[in-house]
Amino acid sequence: xxxxxxxxxxxxxxxSARADYDICVIGGGINGAGIARDAAxxxxxxxxxxxxDLASATSSASTKLIHGGLRYLEYYEFHLVRASLKERERLLxxxxxxxxxxxxxxxxxxAQRPARLIRLGLFxxxxxxxxxxLMGSRxxxxxxxxxxxxxxxHYKKGFIYTDCRVDDSRLVVLNAMSAAQKGADILTHxxxxxxxxxxxxxxxxxxxxxxxxxxxxxxxxxxxxxxPWVRSVLDEAGLTSPETPNIRLVKGSHIIINQAYxxxxxxxxxxxxxxxxFVMPYEGKYTLIGTTEEAFNDDPYEARxxxxxxxxxxxxxxxxxxxxxxxxxxxxxxxxxxxxxDDGEDxxxxxxxxxxxxEYSDEGPLLLSVFGGKLTTYRVLSEQVVDRxxxxxxxxxxxxxxxxxxxxxxxxxxDFDRFILFQKSKYFWLDEGVLYRYARSYGLLMDRFLxxxxxxxxxxxxxxxxxxxxxxxxxxxxxxxxxxxxILYRRSKLGLHVSGETVQNLEKxxxxxxxxxxR
Numbered sequence: 001x002x003x004x005x006x007x008x009x010x011x012x013x014x015x016s017a018r019a020d021y022d023i024c025v026i027g028g029g030i031n032g033a034g035i036a037r038d039a040a041x042x043x044x045x046x047x048x049x050x051x052x053d054l055a056s057a058t059s060s061a062s063t064k065l066i067h068g069g070l071r072y073l074e075y076y077e078f079h080l081v082r083a084s085l086k087e088r089e090r091l092l093x094x095x096x097x098x099x100x101x102x103x104x105x106x107x108x109x110x111a112q113r114p115a116r117l118i119r120l121g122l123f124x125x126x127x128x129x130x131x132x133x134l135m136g137s138r139x140x141x142x143x144x145x146x147x148x149x150x151x152x153x154h155y156k157k158g159f160i161y162t163d164c165r166v167d168d169s170r171l172v173v174l175n176a177m178s179a180a181q182k183g184a185d186i187l188t189h190x191x192x193x194x195x196x197x198x199x200x201x202x203x204x205x206x207x208x209x210x211x212x213x214x215x216x217x218x219x220x221x222x223x224x225x226x227x228p229w230v231r232s233v234l235d236e237a238g239l240t241s242p243e244t245p246n247i248r249l250v251k252g253s254h255i256i257i258n259q260a261y262x263x264x265x266x267x268x269x270x271x272x273x274x275x276x277x278f279v280m281p282y283e284g285k286y287t288l289i290g291t292t293e294e295a296f297n298d299d300p301y302e303a304r305x306x307x308x309x310x311x312x313x314x315x316x317x318x319x320x321x322x323x324x325x326x327x328x329x330x331x332x333x334x335x336x337x338x339x340x341x342d343d344g345e346d347x348x349x350x351x352x353x354x355x356x357x358x359e360y361s362d363e364g365p366l367l368l369s370v371f372g373g374k375l376t377t378y379r380v381l382s383e384q385v386v387d388r389x390x391x392x393x394x395x396x397x398x399x400x401x402x403x404x405x406x407x408x409x410x411x412x413x414x415d416f417d418r419f420i421l422f423q424k425s426k427y428f429w430l431d432e433g434v435l436y437r438y439a440r441s442y443g444l445l446m447d448r449f450l451x452x453x454x455x456x457x458x459x460x461x462x463x464x465x466x467x468x469x470x471x472x473x474x475x476x477x478x479x480x481x482x483x484x485x486x487i488l489y490r491r492s493k494l495g496l497h498v499s500g501e502t503v504q505n506l507e508k509x510x511x512x513x514x515x516x517x518x519r
Contacts, residue, residue: 061336408443
């Protein structure tokens, strides 16, 4: 239909007809993509709709960690930490290309927390869930150690433990790809404008924000995984009640500076306000510092770092590191809005990071809404949602996502170093930096666009800075990329590395590439 034409729904016709989908998932962040993957793998006919790009909000603005959440132990969230620690190792196994172990150094500051309390916390952290691939914690002498070299002289000792780093937005895309491979329809830049009950199904009014087309689909179940907009979806459809949970929006910001120290380890800095700030290697030549916690009440798409947040992160770094940084040292910053379940706590720091699944209570088709949650527990959340959707159905194949690799992740024994060596022998002519980036971003999927290539001429046009045409065709064709921003900041982190000329070349080529793949 044309944009000016209102969507028309013949309720009686839809009620009598078979639903278009078994489940419609609203939201293309990590939870929505994970739910779509799990549901499609269990044989359900799935539609996922996302009003912007996949991972365009909260899920691309994290601290890039798959972790148990050491500080959550202070708030007695043992269940959440245990579940997160279990997921940490599972996710590492199914996506070894985008997730990898990283050691974290926690300098001891006796003015913040006593050493015995930290030891106790790390003991729980090591033992709440079984570990097979990740090293346990230990004390470490910092003075005279390479680990302590960049730190202030007053740090004599500390602790070291293991968690994992992740390319967060790629994790979302890989889940969406897996869902699509199993039959799900993934529609980006498509907004759900309304929900209505029609007998035993939901009717979902959709609007393609690029073409302007409007249409209606029906689904037996709707899962509202809209992240910061989860409550808005219900409010706008008139589907709230006094029992509907509230969402608490908290902005978290990060800054990027030039590489601050040698090594692939991270630091965990305790702050006077009892928060912690991570300082981590990022993209080879940079250091990431974050995160903040600031109440937020505006459009999540418009979240930007404030001067106060920048000052906070610089001060947090300067308390612990010998060489001070200033606001002028910040090369780039990003902010995201975390949609926390509002449990009534006064402090944003103490608000639970666990999730709540809210079921619309009116009789009729099932509507589940996801309030809260964290990146690390998306898979188990997704499993719980689909268990509820399929409750009592004899043909449910049951949970499956804990053991099946995400696309590109089927690397033998999860040995990424060995995989790199194998790819180097196959594509010996390719620049080592470009090959490593392909391997880290795509894993085995890199063969989709490199298969049969024997020289740089086979890669097509070079837009600059190691960005070649074959990769862009692949991202448009297989990963729903539409804009340069999609490619440079979500499908990759190239935006930090490439020149303005490369960006212009890419933008110029994209319009023609999009036309080719829309035919």
